[in-house]
Amino acid sequence: MGDVVLLGVRDILWFDTAGWLVWLMPFLGVLAAVASRRRDPFIEDGRVLRHDRPAMLSHWTHGVGTVVLLASGVALGFLFVPALVAGEEPTWHVMNVHFAGVLAFLFGTFYYGANTLLSGRLKEHLPHSLKGSLQDAVAHYRAVFTESEFPGEGKYFASEHLSYPMAAIGTLFMIVTGLFKVAAHSIDIPGSLMGVMTLTHDVVTIIMALFLLAHVIMGALVPWSWPLLRSMFTGFVSEDYVKHHHAGWYKQLTAKKSETDAPASPDVQEG
């Protein structure tokens, strides 16, 4: 009787039956990035390419993965948050949802990471200086709420520069601790180490939840972010929007456009 029950249980828990997929996803993400071709932003017909297809794919796989992981993780309970599911079967179903979230999250994150490395775009995400980025962020939100002049920001706002390293470190911790939890299904990991991993995973869950909340509010709910949200589906924002909100980036784009539009004759080059 026990064997029959166990067979059923083993079949239903994907972390056990298909745990290898978790290890495969990071490498698939890297291979997918190698196979992708990035498009640099450009101005065309009053529109500006903000997100190319690889950017959209990495954003949505990472984002949907994060949402699914957070929802299922919260449902299973962590730290002081009580579990919302009770009983064995509901727990297994939620764990399988968590598993699906892990696959999407790992693929999206590694796809993004490899893409960023390949295109050499890491620098454009990082803050130039802490003080400067803080001042720019304050100036930006003063402009948002007081209709004053926007600082000439680049492709990314100063607040995005500031949050990027924190989000990256949080993601890194989440992946490392999560992989330890998955590895525990295959190898014997000391309980003390697993205790540290679980606690870290739980604490980072709160940080990631706060990041997601801030990201959804600032990137989707507030009206001035709607053009960017739309561009996460279409790829494009209007030229007017870029002129108004990303003056620094617009300057770069127009300079680049005039370079490419200029006739490449020897006279012009010399003149």
Place this chain on the structure above:
Amino acid sequence: MADEAKTVSRREFLTGIGGAGAGLVLGGLLVKGIFLPPEVFAVPASGGFLLVDTKKCAGCDTCMLSCSMVHYGRVNPSLSRIQITKNPFGKFPYDMEQVQCRQCPYPACVDACPTGANHADPDTGVRMVDADKCVGCERCVNACPFTPSRMQWNFEDRHAQKCDLCADTPYWNKEGGAGGSQACIESCPMRAISFTNLTPIQDDYGYRVNLRNEHWGWLSLDTTDFGQESEFTLPTMPGAAAASH
């Protein structure tokens, strides 16, 4: 002629990393599936067993409170690893049941655990849970062949728990485990719980034990029952305490 050093581009490097990693995962899966033999599950017998006699139990729940207390420092019957269930419509002796872990020879709970959190202690054989390693899948709770399951879900700390014969009791100053004391036995006012390090014969109903003395017979109550000492088949484990009844 200048030597042109062969350089590896980022794209080539990442292609190599991705390809090698994916190949390793898929290759490992193939090797495991084809060449490695199926895992054999084997655990030593437990060095001790709790014995209960429902006819003696008064249903006072003292064992539950003490179990919760010595393990967690909290008095919460829901956290007790031994449970007393009562049926107000049942007749003596079926109006009450002492639900204790039977430390099964084949511990389905240990076999079901995917992370090794539920394990047989290598020294004493006692089946116990390392809470730090528990991922909360509750497979063990489902795998236990008894009803109610002797594997319990600790809803407060979110991990599986089971009777460890008081091997891990941070809130008790006595040595527990297969060779030590058990809080439920020491606190039971009716002496309805006992301990043996002989392996009882278990059937689908577990094992039944007579912990009654001759005083019961003076009252014309039953002193003969299933599960006499003759059913204990294995010799005492070296270093373990002798059967206490």
